[in-house]
Amino acid sequence: MTGQSSAGSDFEAAVAELRATAFRADITVREIPAPQSLAPRAIALAADVRPDESGDSVYGTGRFVLLHDPEEPAAWDGAWRIVLFAQAPLETEIGTDPLLADVTWSWLMDALESRRARHRAASGTSTKTLSKGFGGLASEGDGAQIELRASWTPSGPFRPHVEAWAELVGMLAGLPPGSEGIAVLGARKAVRD
Template sequence: MAEHRPPAAASPFAHAADEVRAVEFRGDLSVREITAPAGLATNALALAGDVRPEDEGVDSPYGTGRFILLHDPDEPTQWNGPWRIVCFAQAPLEPDIGVDPLLADVAWAWLTDALRSRNAPFHSASGTATKTLSKGFGSLASEGDGAQIELRASWSPEGAIGPHVEAWAELVCMLAGLPPGSEGIAMLGSRRATRG
């Protein structure tokens, strides 16, 4: 008689990956799984998100982002644990908003507020917020002035991973000018007239 064995338990990373893939996103944010960068950790999973993309697989003119979940059971010192999340989000801005001296602080606050509002505890956070102003010359003069905000951040998550994915999605939409509850609201066309 064959011995009955219970199925092997899923690894912690497999469980977390299933949780990430189960997250539901608002209708105006298109999210897809992409190839994770190699060499960052023992296990990795990556997502790309685009706000109201015109073409699938092409960065949106309204805003775009990346989310990477990393797992290393050796617990790298900088992580202070076995898990790390790395995210990126960028969006075009009106030039008059791009010159706001508090813009970088606001972008970071949107991330930390989104994590707290989703009950996504974290520690060991780090990141940069970069604002870029541009002006077209020569054959690009007709494009006028442009501005862009870009946030790159990483943190070590605690507890469930799904709320961290939800917070990242909220950040991408906030940078693009779509606060929570704004699904289906028209976006100003002038936000698109920028260069990255």
């Protein structure tokens, strides 16, 4: 087997592992088109927390991308890289908390640790946004949102990493582990990019 076909079969095995992952019932996960310019091979997933009939979520959303480049880019420190995005609307008072960005990053690290998702070379940003509607949007009032963008190089199986991402998306939306079927109060419509 050549190096190229071996890399392809490694990627196909990783894809099969991600596709076989079961998620909690109140987070809908689907495969979406992967970015083409980041790596020779990629798979992308999208998650929405308790989406409505049209597929939109007022609670939170996220994206998970597994990249594979057998050339092992130096910045990745390996042939695999995970890139994630998660966002959720917040109550305005929570959005002003000076520790919110730090807590959001710690939730990701805790989710990875709780799933035993070994990793290295982690990096990311946590952004909190406060907003106020004017004119035709004045009725929406004040709002806040938290957004986390992160990447790391996974070691070992991939399933724990995608499970940790789904846990983070749920946590940002106010769904702690084990809270399926429990009402979430105070959700606001998230602004989509």
